[in-house]
Amino acid sequence: xxxxxxxxxxxxxxxxxxxxxxxxxxxxxxxxxxxQTSPSFSEHQRIIVFDVKxxxxxxxxVVVSDWKGFRKSVKRNRVTVVHPxxxxxxxxxxxxxxxxxxxVSRRVQDxxxxxxxxxxxxxxxxxxNGVPPSxxxxxxxxxxxxxxxxxxxxxxxxxxxxxxxxxSMVVFRLPTPDLDLVNRRWGFDMRDIDARLKTEKFSFAHFxxxx
Numbered sequence: 001x002x003x004x005x006x007x008x009x010x011x012x013x014x015x016x017x018x019x020x021x022x023x024x025x026x027x028x029x030x031x032x033x034x035x036q037t038s039p040s041f042s043e044h045q046r047i048i049v050f051d052v053k054x055x056x057x058x059x060x061x062v063v064v065s066d067w068k069g070f071r072k073s074v075k076r077n078r079v080t081v082v083h084p085x086x087x088x089x090x091x092x093x094x095x096x097x098x099x100x101x102x103x104v105s106r107r108v109q110d111x112x113x114x115x116x117x118x119x120x121x122x123x124x125x126x127x128x129n130g131v132p133p134s135x136x137x138x139x140x141x142x143x144x145x146x147x148x149x150x151x152x153x154x155x156x157x158x159x160x161x162x163x164x165x166x167x168s169m170v171v172f173r174l175p176t177p178d179l180d181l182v183n184r185r186w187g188f189d190m191r192d193i194d195a196r197l198k199t200e201k202f203s204f205a206h207f208x209x210x211x
Contacts, residue, residue, distance in 0.1 A: 001040035003168070004031055004047065004114040005148065010210065011167040012142035016152045018172025023202035024152060025056040027170075028116065032060045035114075036078050042110040046074055048097065049081045051118040052090055057081045067096065074100075091123060095134040102137070105145040112146035120151040126158040139165035156182050172204045173197055 003014060018024035032047055049057045057063075061079025064070045073080040082097065084090040094117070101113045115138060117123065124131055131139075138149045139162065151157065156171075156178040163185060171193070174182065179190040188207065197203040 001035070001038055003170075004035050004150070005040060005045075006112055006114075006143055006146045007167075008143050010143065011139070011165045012148050013139050013162060013166040014148065014150045015157060015162070015166050015169045016150065016172075017154070017156045017169070017174060017178070018204070019154055019175055022172035023204065024170070024172045025118075026202070027172075027204065028150075028152065029057065029060050032057075032079055041078075042112065044108055044110045045078065045112040045114075046101075047079045047114045047116065048074070048101075049079070049116045049118065050084070050090075050094055050097065051081060052084055052087060052122050053119055054083045056118075067093070070097065071100070074104075087122070091132060094123065095132070098134040098138055101147055102141075102145055105147060112148075114148045114150060116150040116152065118152050120153045121155060121157060124151070124157055124159055124162060130159060131161050136161070156185075158185075166209055168209055169207045170204050171197075171207070172202075 006012065016024050035041055035047060049061065051057055061081045062073045062077045063081045063083055064073050065083045065085050070080060070082060084093045105111045123135060138147055142149060156174060158181060174194060179194055182188055182190045193205050197205065
């Protein structure tokens, strides 16, 4: 509940990194499964997985690929998995979903949403203007509306802007070039941590970035 839920006293963003096969998707699916029976979430709490790769979350929620299906599913179901039909229009689809979540939050008491973006580097780049306005909106205003943002990616995101909005980070096995990147950005000795993660399959490290 602390990872998927929202907290008005903390930044709205969480980040999850790990190479393919390291266990991050299985781990996220397990969090989603537990959330469906957790007393920490109200009946109006929703989880939306925006998955451009169309793989890994089919068993966790209702899969939709268009706007009508998304609206219908969010009204009825705790978990909705979005498979955008085209990569070139995926950003527009994501923008519309974010606008909708803010709209519902204004109208529905106790509404909360966890927006999980798989392969988030599809939308977030390392350039100064590399974060779309809709994602910036969730990161800066989301906690006031009960909306959290979870960014998943195989590589560590190289974005100073998202770093400032992130409250916690979960790291599975990373590609070797990213070990130094995370060390520079956060001061963690990732080479030592990676060596420890190698000792047991599917291990991960969790960092509270506020402490």
